[in-house]
Amino acid sequence: MKLKAKKVLMSSVFSVKTKFITFIFFVLIYGNFYTLQSNPSYITPSKKYHIVKRDETLYTISKKYNIPLKKIKSYNNLQNDKIFAGQKIYFTPRIPPKREFVTKRKIPLEKYHTVKKGETMYRISKMYDLEIIDLMEYNNLETFNIKEGQKILLTSENKKVSSDKPPKTVTHKKVTKNKKGKTHTVKKGETLYAIAEMYGMKIAELKSLNNLKNNSLKAGQKLNLTPGAKIASSPAKSSGTNKKSSNKKKKIKSSDIKNPYSKSDLCLPVKGKILSEFGLRNNRQHKGIDIGAEMGEPIKAVLPGKVVFAGKQRGYGNVIVLEHDNYVMTVYAHNESNLVRLGDMTEKGQPIATIGKTGNASAPHVHFEYRLKGKAINPREVLPL
CATH class of the missing domain: 3.10.350.10 (LysM domain)
Incomplete structure (x- = not known):
């Protein structure tokens, strides 16, 4: 009888002990799960950055994610504690x-x-x-x-x-003998310079003979090599009307490329005074505009795009180049700091850099360029100024 009571008692103690251990186990598991969900310092691979909201500070972000302020500044190439709404704050080293x-x-x-x-x-x-x-x-x-x-x-x-x-051994005599009255069909990858070298000609001469406005060539295009050469493009006997229409087509082909965006599609890279215009400056073409602003002010992406270059260039200082849809690229130079990384996707209006005077700049400003199909276009024609 005593033995049986002892067994019942032991069984009861074991049952209570098992239940207690099971309870503790679930508490620990749930606690860890809750910690993982709520502890901001746990950063998943899909969230390696934070997008700054209005009124947030670097200090509050540092506290929220439990990352030292000094590290955040280092990771994000920040010169001070100033941050901007829409800016990406990275949690991993560059x-x-x-x-x-x-x-x-x-x-x-x-x-x-x-x-x-x-x-x-x-x-x-x-x-x-x-x-x-x-x-x-x-x-x-x-x-x-x-x-x-x-x-x-x-x-x-x-x-x-x-x-x-x-070298003295280089000569074009053999080739130039065969160019009289001839044409050259452009092959894939050939440049105007290479063709000029091939026939012992000057680029300006080739451009003049073919009424070229720039150095762009297409595979299959025929080039005159002498004034007497003729490119068969239409029947020799044609009415005056046809001649005029063919001339019109040529003008359209060489005319300015139409911009795929309206001014309302873009935003300003920064609000400020234009210090230097697009065009000839100091006997050299200035391919963009310089917009002056306070040191450290945010420079914004004018369109959604992708960062294809973020680094330093000798004369331009800190530079960012964005590639957008429809063969558009934009350039932002002389930055104090670049806030985005190579390969980043950016949104319109996102701060991507801060105003500086790096490179050969003498005053704080951003040098901004807008390029469509490789050609620099006056930003005044595309920005909502």
Whole structure:
């Protein structure tokens, strides 16, 4: 009888103990789950940044996510505690751009570089000690996605660049003998400079013979090599009306490209006084406008886009280049700080940088460029000024 009572007692104690352990287990599991859900310092892979809301401060964000203020400032390249509504605040260190160890080269005779597998615009600019913005200009770049085999012009006909003198063995005599009354059909990747070199001609001469307004060429296009050459495009016998209509078509083809956006589609990069206009300045084309503002003021993306370059350039200082839909690219230069990272998707009106005077700037401002299909357009024509 005593043994049986002892067994019942032991069973009862064991049952209570099991229930207690089970209770503690569930408390711990639920507690950990709640902690994971509510502890702001737990950052999931899909939330590596915080978008600043109105009236938020760097201090409150630091407390909310339990990350030291000093680290947040370092991660986001911030010069002070000032932040702006819509700005992205990153919680992870910036991955520095891959250091491009390249051997500096002189501009080759053909004045272009053939892209090799894995090369980027940044690498090519380092290779020849050129500014990325200048390379965009020389090549009328529509995108930063360059391809293997693509030819990148390293200079323009108006800019003198150091290069090796042509070797004595180089000659164009054999080719020039065959150019009289002839035409040349442009092959994929060929440039105006390369064709001019091929036939021992000057670029200006080729452009004049073919009524070209710029250096852009298309595969399959026929070029006159002499004044006597004729390109078969229509029957020789045609009425005066047909001639006029063909001339009209040529004018339309070479006319200014229509902007796909209206002024209301864009916002201003910053509100301020225009310090320098688009056009000729100091005997050099100024491809954008300079807008003055207070040091540290936010510079905003004028359209939704993607960051294709965020870094330093010698004359331009801190630079950001955004690529947008419809072959539009925008440039923001002389920034105090770049607030976005390479590859970021940006929204219209998002702060992407702060006003500075880096590079060769003498006063705080942003140098802004608007490029459509590689051509710089006067920002006054597209911004809601």
